[in-house]
Structures are given as structure tokens and as C-alpha cells.
Amino acid sequence: MATAVLEARGISKGFPGVLALDDVSFRLDAGQVHALVGENGAGKSTLIKVLTGVYRPDRGTLLLRDEPVTFDNPLAAQRAGISTIYQEVNLVPQMSLAHNLLLGREPRSRLGVIDTTQLYAEAERVMTRYGIRTDVRRPLRSLGMGTQQMVALARAVSIEARVVIMDEPTSALEPREVDTLFGVIADLRSEGISVIYVSHRLDELYRICDRVTVLRDGRVAHDGPLDELARVELVALMLGRDPAEIRRDGATRFTGEHTTTAGEPLVEARSVSRRPVLRDVSVQVRPGEVVGLGGLLGAGRSETAKAIAGALPVDAGTVTVAGQQVRRGSPAAAIRAGVSLVPEDRKAEGIVPTLSVRDNIALAALPQMSRSGVVSDARIDRIVDSFMRRLRIKAASPYQKVSELSGGNQQKVLLARSLATGAKVLLLDEPTRGIDVGAKAEVQALIDELAAEGLGVLLISSDLEELVEGADRVVVLRDGAVAGELSGDQVTEEAIMATIAATGETDG
Numbered sequence: 001m002a003t004a005v006l007e008a009r010g011i012s013k014g015f016p017g018v019l020a021l022d023d024v025s026f027r028l029d030a031g032q033v034h035a036l037v038g039e040n041g042a043g044k045s046t047l048i049k050v051l052t053g054v055y056r057p058d059r060g061t062l063l064l065r066d067e068p069v070t071f072d073n074p075l076a077a078q079r080a081g082i083s084t085i086y087q088e089v090n091l092v093p094q095m096s097l098a099h100n101l102l103l104g105r106e107p108r109s110r111l112g113v114i115d116t117t118q119l120y121a122e123a124e125r126v127m128t129r130y131g132i133r134t135d136v137r138r139p140l141r142s143l144g145m146g147t148q149q150m151v152a153l154a155r156a157v158s159i160e161a162r163v164v165i166m167d168e169p170t171s172a173l174e175p176r177e178v179d180t181l182f183g184v185i186a187d188l189r190s191e192g193i194s195v196i197y198v199s200h201r202l203d204e205l206y207r208i209c210d211r212v213t214v215l216r217d218g219r220v221a222h223d224g225p226l227d228e229l230a231r232v233e234l235v236a237l238m239l240g241r242d243p244a245e246i247r248r249d250g251a252t253r254f255t256g257e258h259t260t261t262a263g264e265p266l267v268e269a270r271s272v273s274r275r276p277v278l279r280d281v282s283v284q285v286r287p288g289e290v291v292g293l294g295g296l297l298g299a300g301r302s303e304t305a306k307a308i309a310g311a312l313p314v315d316a317g318t319v320t321v322a323g324q325q326v327r328r329g330s331p332a333a334a335i336r337a338g339v340s341l342v343p344e345d346r347k348a349e350g351i352v353p354t355l356s357v358r359d360n361i362a363l364a365a366l367p368q369m370s371r372s373g374v375v376s377d378a379r380i381d382r383i384v385d386s387f388m389r390r391l392r393i394k395a396a397s398p399y400q401k402v403s404e405l406s407g408g409n410q411q412k413v414l415l416a417r418s419l420a421t422g423a424k425v426l427l428l429d430e431p432t433r434g435i436d437v438g439a440k441a442e443v444q445a446l447i448d449e450l451a452a453e454g455l456g457v458l459l460i461s462s463d464l465e466e467l468v469e470g471a472d473r474v475v476v477l478r479d480g481a482v483a484g485e486l487s488g489d490q491v492t493e494e495a496i497m498a499t500i501a502a503t504g505e506t507d508g
Contacts, residue, residue, distance in 0.1 A: 011060035020046040038215035053077040083161035093141035098123035131180035200298035231501035266456035272317030285456035292471030300480040305427040309341035310334035338424030353403035365420040387416035408439020464493040
């Protein structure tokens with residue numbers, strides 16, 4: 001067997017209460033483009049950080065060209081020829097494109113000062129190779145995200161890297177820029193440079209990758225040539241389902257035809273676009289209906305919910321509530337219209353941990369509770385007490401800090417906040433993630449109760465079982481666009497996975 005450029009053997013890495021990597025082995029050969037995939041929490045980021053010296057593994061060995069190595073920090077890994085391009089561009093926005101590209105390697109005159117003429121000429125030469133024609137003297141922050149991503153790529157390759165790790169490199173790129181990137185990757189492969197390619201976009205993986213490693217719950221679920229794995233099998237492996245069942249039952253292609261629920265849509269998004277994360281997405285929810293939003297991580301589910309809630313500015317499309325158009329990009333307008341979003345990350349975007357349960361519930365509804373700018377404490381107490389009893393929120397008192405509650409009760413507090421605003425439509429992004437089984441069942445029962453009372457619910461979940469059991473219809477997204485819509489007997493785990501994996505062509 002040929003010498004591996006980079007290899008991890010039996011790597012384990014834990015954090016308090018979490019085993020992020022459990023006996024993970026990974027091999028990267030020269031000139032290979034190796035896909036690293038898995039859903040949220042699978043261990044991809046932790047493995048990358050071990051390979052690049054951000055973390056030291058608790059157990060296991062790293063080898064560089066068959067020699068054991070230890071990277072004390074990312075600079076040591078970079079000096080060894082391992083370069084990383086992160087999804088979030090980590091350059092210096094105030095500096096020029098040219099200075100960012102050649103930072104630390106600037107051409108200098110005999111007097112030791114930076115030769116700006118040579119600096120700009122070299123930057124123009126390099127960026128032309130990447131299809132970027134712009135004034136290299138401009139501050140990086142004044143350029144589009146696609147150009148910034150290309151600068152990060154060019155810098156990573158130009159430091160004589162033998163291994164380039166690309167973490168979701170196309171997330172901010174337009175189609176033309178993606179084609180340029182893939183051309184560069186082909187050049188790297190021909191030069192014997194290896195690429196670890198992290199992406200949720202199946203089309204990209206099958207277009208450029210030779211091999212794939214699937215991580216799930218911190219372990220290797222699969223490793224092998226990508227062309228030997230059908231798309232639907234790859235999806236099944238990522239989601240922890242049996243590929244044999246999907247091959248047998250999931251071959252149907254769905255056209256989006258479904259049985260509609262009676263009544264006019266309570267909320268409707270029409271042809272919503274936000275380049276490059278959303279493309280012509282349409283979804284509607286009727287009173288008393290739970291509509292699931294399915295798809296892999298990064299498919300555009302959260303972005304769709306945020307666009308409907310006014311929290312994500314869009315380039316095109318409309319959102320209407322009860323037939324009335326809502327001003328785009330305005331969370332306040334969406335709330336007034338009766339739309340409320342419960343975000344995926346309740347700690348970062350939902351609860352205010354330093355405030356009490358009472359204050360968290362009342363927070364968004366204060367404008368409705370006030371009269372001439374004065375808020376009645378007695379009115380707040382009545383409303384908070386009502387929702388705490390209705391949602392069975394377990395707390396020592398309404399004045400207990402919300403951060404002291406369990407994850408399930410924190411989620412109920414966010415639901416109570418949404419209901420206190422008089423919401424007609426609830427957009428629930430992963431409402432049961434990170435809570436125990438008992439709390440999960442309670443939250444799911446609450447969703448059913450609210451729908452039975454006539455609210456419309458858009459339910460985003462990575463848990464296929466939750467979508468199948470809880471949704472009347474499921475809209476499946478793939479790469480920021482609607483891949484299909486399922487209803488009635490069509491709503492099965494196998495059908496959702498088949499829709500995620502489906503392309504215009506039959507897999508061979």
C-alpha cells in the first residue's frame with residue numbers, strides 16, 4: 001500500500017460529558033480528494049481540529065507520511081504542510097486583498113521594507129488564476145464573500161501545503177465561482193496535493209471526491225470509494241438508517257403532488273431567494289397543520305424559517321400571513337402579523353440566561369402588554385402564570401433564572417414566549433434537540449395540542465421519526481431549493497431520504 005500523506009489511527013477525543021471522537025481512523029493519500037461528511041454533532045469539526053493542532057487527542061496517533069507527529073498548535077500543522085480553509089473566512093478585513101494573500105510572506109526590498117509594486121503584481125497574478133479580476137489594493141471587507149473565500153483558498157494553497165482542508169468552501173460562492181474552485185481542486189489533485197473536502201452538498205461530493213468517510217455520533221460509520229456508494233445509501237449512512245431498506249423501499253421519485261388540507265394558507269412563502277443559501281423556496285402552512293421541513297444539515301431549513309420570520313433579508317420572494325403581505329426583513333413586522341420563530345440554538349439565540357423565567361416569557365410580548373407605554377406587573381404575572389401552567393413548565397417560581405432549568409423546560413419557556421405574543425404561526429427549528437426523552441415527548445404533545453387549536457406550525461427537524469410522526473406534510477430541501485413535497489402515505493423515513501438523495505438522473 002502506498003504511503004499515506006496524512007493518517008489518523010484510533011483517535012479519541014472527549015469533552016466534559018461528551019465523547020466527540022471514539023476510536024476514529026482516517027487515511028488520506030497523495031492527490032486524493034477525500035469527502036468527510038456527517039450530520040451536526042457527528043465529529044467532523046473535532047476531527048479537523050485534531051488534524052490541524054487545535055486539539056490534542058486523548059488517545060490515538062497521527063502520522064504524516066508514515067511518521068508519527070504531534071502538533072502543539074495550528075502553526076505547527078501549517079509548517080508541516082497542512083492548511084485549512086474554514087467556512088467563516090479568517091483573514092484581516094481591514095487589510096487589502098494583496099496583503100491578506102501574502103501576509104507574512106510579503107516581497108521586500110533590499111532595505112527590508114515591503115515592495116508594494118511587487119506585492120500587488122504577485123497578488124494580481126495569483127488571483128487571476130482563481131478567476132478573480134479586481135483591484136487587489138481594495139480592503140478585503142469591501143469585496144464579496146465569494147472573493148474573500150477565494151482569497152482564503154489561494155492563501156492556503158500558496159504556503160506550499162501538501163494537504164488542504166476545505167470546510168464548506170462553497171457556502172458563500174456563486175455557481176461560476178464554484179466552477180472555478182473545482183478547477184483549482186483538479187489542479188491540486190494533478191500536482192499531488194491532497195484535499196479533505198467537508199460539505200453537505202451531495203452534487204459537489206459526487207462531482208469531485210474520490211473517497212468518502214462518514215462520521216456519525218463520533219465514530220466512523222463508513223469509509224470507502226465514493227463511486228461505489230449510491231446517493232441514497234450515503235444519506236442513509238449519515239442519518240443512521242439501514243441502506244438496504246432505502247434501496248428496497250425508497251426508489252420512488254416524488255413530484256410534489258399531494259393532497260391539500262382544507263382552508264386558505266395561514267402563512268405562505270413564495271419564491272423566496274437569498275443567494276447563495278436559498279433558491280426559489282415556496283412553502284405554505286394552513287390553520288391546524290404541521291408542515292415538516294426536512295433535508296440534510298445546510299440544506300436551507302433554518303434559513304427558510306428565518307426568512308419567513310423576517311430575521312434573514314432576502315433577495316426576492318414574498319411572505320404573506322392570512323393573505324396579507326409582510327414586509328421583508330422585518331422581525332417586528334412578522335411578529336405583529338402573528339409569526340413567531342423558536343430558533344435552533346436556544347442558548348445563543350433564544351433564552352436570556354441572566355433573566356428569570358417570567359422575564360423570558362414576557363420579553364417579546366411587552367409591546368402588546370403595555371398601555372400608553374406602561375406595563376402592568378399584574379397583567380404580566382397573569383399571563384406568565386397561565387402559560388407556565390398550560391405548558392407545564394417546571395420551575396421553583398416564575399422568578400427562578402431560566403438558565404437553571406432543564407433543556408426541556410427552557411424550550412417550553414421559548415414556546416410560552418411565542419404564544420404570549422399572540423402567534424398564529426409557530427416556526428420551530430429543532431424544538432426537541434438536546435432534551436431528554438420525557439421532555440421530548442412533552443414538547444411533541446404540546447405541538448399537537450397547539451395545531452389542534454388552529455395554529456399553523458412549521459417543524460424543522462433532523463430526526464426523521466419526528467417528522468414522520470408529527471407532520472401532516474413534509475417539504476424536503478436540498479442545496480437551498482425544494483427537492484420535493486410529501487403528504488399522507490408518502491410521508492415515510494425512506495421517502496424523505498430518497499427525496500434528499502434524488503437527482504435528475506438515476507444513480508448507477
